[in-house]
Amino acid sequence: MKLTYAITNENLIYYLSPSDIKAAINQAYSRWDCLIPVSFSEMLDCVTTHIKIGFYIGDLDDKYPLDGPHRVLAYASAAENGGVHFDATKTWAVDFRLDKSRDAIDL
Template identity: 35%
Template structure:
């Protein structure tokens, strides 16, 4: 079953914006992975996610960082913590820049990446957006919010449990 954060925090507006850390200079291909991840949640709740270029004034800010990046939750190099996102209305979504991120679809399709324990970016994005929206972890094994990810595996489809959790909030 899904869980919520203490006090059940949620966004009070429906039109949310997101922006990417300009210093990362991400390609459109990488940015589109996040857009697809937002769209999966927007399909089941009356929320919209609009990309803006104003990083400091967006509801949700997305960035890749290595090690200590100033929020008291340093990243740890390869594996271990992959990413973190905070509950509403914080909106910070940070990813560990030292992971071997795989941009969509090609998990395991490349021996070099597979050997280096590739992590599917979209799978992690869908999970972290769940946290950004107010979902904690779920006990349902095939849910997006179940707290385990298999290296090289792709899990991007919301389960009934994820839909019930986010629809309870919104």
């Protein structure tokens, strides 16, 4: 099975560069490629992709509100919607040598 994914340009977080976010997501999908019988390919836009990745705040009208700085880190919506929603109120990090926040979560 082959699935495509894209990172939204509109729903990012200001303190991580788009290239750092892209690298972290690509690394995660590369790891999945090695473990399951699915291959993942990055696309440049979200229009025709299977999986749309972004950072959001609060209720997205899909029954799974992001809860702010507490429990829910992220979730994936049903396959027909293809959304992966990271909670933008969390402190995400891609390099713990640079990010010294005690609250940072490895993207």
